[in-house]
Amino acid sequence: MSGLEALALALMVPGTVFFVAGTVGMLRFPDAVSRLHALTKADGLGLVLIAAGAAVAAGSAGVALRLVLICVLVGLAGALGAHLIARLVRSGGEG
Amino acid sequence: MSPAFALSLTVLMTVLLACILGGLLRVLRGPTRADRMLAAQLFGTTATAVLILMALATGDRSLIDVALAFAVLAAVTVVAFVATSGRGAP
Numbered sequence: 260m261s262g263l264e265a266l267a268l269a270l271m272v273p274g275t276v277f278f279v280a281g282t283v284g285m286l287r288f289p290d291a292v293s294r295l296h297a298l299t300k301a302d303g304l305g306l307v308l309i310a311a312g313a314a315v316a317a318g319s320a321g322v323a324l325r326l327v328l329i330c331v332l333v334g335l336a337g338a339l340g341a342h343l344i345a346r347l348v349r350s351g352g353e354g
Numbered sequence: 355m356s357p358a359f360a361l362s363l364t365v366l367m368t369v370l371l372a373c374i375l376g377g378l379l380r381v382l383r384g385p386t387r388a389d390r391m392l393a394a395q396l397f398g399t400t401a402t403a404v405l406i407l408m409a410l411a412t413g414d415r416s417l418i419d420v421a422l423a424f425a426v427l428a429a430v431t432v433v434a435f436v437a438t439s440g441r442g443a444p
Contacts, residue, residue, distance in 0.1 A: 264359040271407070275366045278400060282376040285396060291388045294380075298392055302399040309366075309403045313410050316359075325418050326406065329425050333399055336429030340395050343436040348388050 267316035274308030277301045291348045299341040306333050355413075363411040370404045391435045398428025 284297025307330050314323040377393040377400070384390060402421045409417035 261356065264356060268359070268362050271366055272362075274403070275369050278370055278373050278403065282373040282396065285380055285392060286376055291386060291392065294389060294392055298396055302396060306399050306403050309406055313406045316410055317415075319415075322409075322415060322418055325422060329402060329406070329418075329422055332422070332425040332429070333402060336425065336432070337395070337399070339429060340432035343432060344388050344391060344395075347436055347439060348386075 263315055263318065267312040270312030270315065271309050274305045274312065277305030277308065281305065292345055295341050295345055295348075299337045303334055303337045306330065360411060363407050367404055367407050367411070370400050370407070373400050387435075387439065391432060394431055394435075395428060398424060398431070402428070 278301070281298045281301030284301065285294045288294045288297055310326040310330050314326045317323065317326075374397060377396040380393040380396075381390050402424045405417050405421035405424060409415055409421070
């Protein structure tokens with residue numbers, strides 16, 4: 260395994276661990292808002308780590324640019340979705 | 355690509371798929387529709403991550419564009435859910 264591949268794995272394995280942690284939190288936490296808290300942050304960070312590892316392994320500017328775009332979009336979507344769902348739960352719409 | 359790296363990518367993808375299975379468990383148990391939409395948000399991000407790893411494993415770079423489409427569509431599902439659930443929609 261080359262040095263770049265080892266570096267990519269060193270980024271992607273923690274990313275996957277964050278995904279597992281977010282999923283476990285979503286399964287174990289008691290109510291919707293705390294599940295939201297576990298899921299959105301852990302998943303966002305996990306995806307950024309995996310995308311960073313993929314950018315290292317791919318070694319191409321075009322791929323890296325698209326991976327950055329994916330990270331920005333998922334970050335925006337995660338924040339937007341978390342706020343909307345939390346507001347819905349708080350307003351009693353889905354209590 | 356070395357065989358060890360390819361094997362590691364396969365293991366990571368399998369673990370991420372197991373995360374999607376955990377999300378399906380949450381969809382099954384609920385108890386509210388907001389919890390189920392949370393699982394849908396998990397599916398969006400996890401599918402994006404799996405597609406990025408798959409693009410590396412197969413060398414097919416068009417899969418990165420598929421991941422980009424998933425990232426956009428995951429936001430649309432949540433917004434559509436919240437926009438319709440406030441007006442007594444099913």
